[in-house]
Amino acid sequence: MGTHKENRKLVAQQQQKSRRLRFCLRQSQSPAYYNLCHYLQEQGWGHTRFNWFAHFSEQNFQFDAPAAECLEYKHLLAQLIAQFCSQAMPVTYCINDQNWPLILNQLADEYYTRENQQLDHIDHLTWILKPALLNNGQHIKIFQKLSQLEQHYLSGNRLGGEHVLQRYLTHPHLLKGPEKGHKYSIRMFVVLTNYAGAYLYPQGYFNVGLHPYQVDNFSDLRPHLTNEHLSEDEFNVVQIRTEQYDLFKPFYPKIKAIVSATVNGLRKLYPQAFIAEKQRTLALFGFDFIVDSDMQVWLLEANHAPCFPTSDEHPLQNSLYYNFWQAFISSFVLPIARQQPVSTIEYQLFETVGEPSTKVNRA
Secondary structure, three states: OOOHHHHHHHHHHHHHHOOOOEEEOOOOOOHHHHHHHHHHHHOOOEEOOOHHHOOEEHHHHOOOHHHHHHHHOHHHHHHHHHHHOHHHOOOEEEEOOOOHHHHHHHHHHHHOEEOOEEOOOOOOOOEEEEEOOOOOOOOOEEEOOHHHHHHHHHOOOOOOOOEEEEEOOOOEOOEEOOOOEEOEEEEEEEEEEOOOOEEEOOOOEEEEEOOOOOOOOOOOOOOOOOOOEEEOOEEOEEEEEHHHOOOHHHHHHHHHHHHHHHHHHHHHHOHHHHOOOOOOOEEEEEEEEEEEOOOOEEEEEEEEOOOOOOOOOOOOHHHHHHHHHHHHHHHHHHHHHHOOOHHHOOOOOOEEEOOOOOOOOOO
C-alpha cells in the first residue's frame, strides 16, 4: 500500500491524463456519486449536465437490472445461493403472505418433531426474519419459538411482502471487549461489469457491535445486529478496517471463494448481464459476511450501491476509502472513459472473482 504522499503524486499524474475528460453524475443522488464527483474533480475532470457529452456518466452504472436485483433482494439471493452454492449461507427460507403456513409446517416437521412429539422450542434453534427489500436492520425480528413465528404471521400489525427466514447463528465468533465479546460482520466491495467480469477489493472493514453479545437475550436487538445505524441518531457499530486484524487473513480466501461461486451462479442465471452489446456498464456492491464460533465464513447479504461516508472526518476515509476510490477510478472509470481495450486494462488492487467471460464484448 502506497503512502498518502505517493497517492497524491498519483492523483497529479492522473490530472495530466484526465484533461478534457468529462463526467455526468448527480452528486446528491447517492454517497457513491458524491465520492466519485469529488475525486474525479480532484483529478481534473470536468462536469457536464449532459450524458451524451460525458465520457463517464450515470448510464455506465446501469448494469443489468434483473441480475442486480438478484443480488440485492434477499429472497432472490437466497434462491441463487440455494441453487449454486448452498453451503455459503445459513439455512434460509423465502417466506411471504401466501406460503407462510407451508413454511411453518416444514419447519415443524424438520426441526421441531422429536419422537413423534411436536415441540415449540429447541435449545439454540433461533430464526431471524428479514424483509427482502429493506436494509439498515429495518423490521428485523428474531424468534426462539415456533409459536412466536405463527403469532407474528397471524398478526395484522406486521410488515407484509417477501421476507427471508434464516437460521440465526447463535454462536458467532466474537471479538474481545473490555468485559464480554462483541459480534461483528465483515463488509467487502465487489464490482460487476458487463465487459470484463467481476472484481473483489481485497480490503474491507469489520462492523463491530458496540453492545456486548448476549446469547439468549433478544429483548434488545442491538447486540445481535451489526448494521451501522438502527436509528437515525445512534451508531450501533464501530468500523475497523480488515487490515488491522490478523484473523482476517484466513477469512479472505473463504470470502473470495463465496463471492466467486455467487458470481458464477449469477452468470448462469443472467448470461446477458455479462455481455456489453452497446455500452460498458458496472455495478458496485457491498457483500456482508459473518463468522461463526467454528471460524466458518457465511454470506449474509449483498447491497447494491452501498452507503459510503461523505465526511472527511470519517475514521476510515483516509485509511480505506481514499485508496479504494483511486483504484476504482483507475481500474474502471478511466478505462470506460477512454474506451480502453479490455485486454489492456490493469486492475489496481482489485482481484478477479468468478469465471472469466468467454463472450466477445462489442462495447
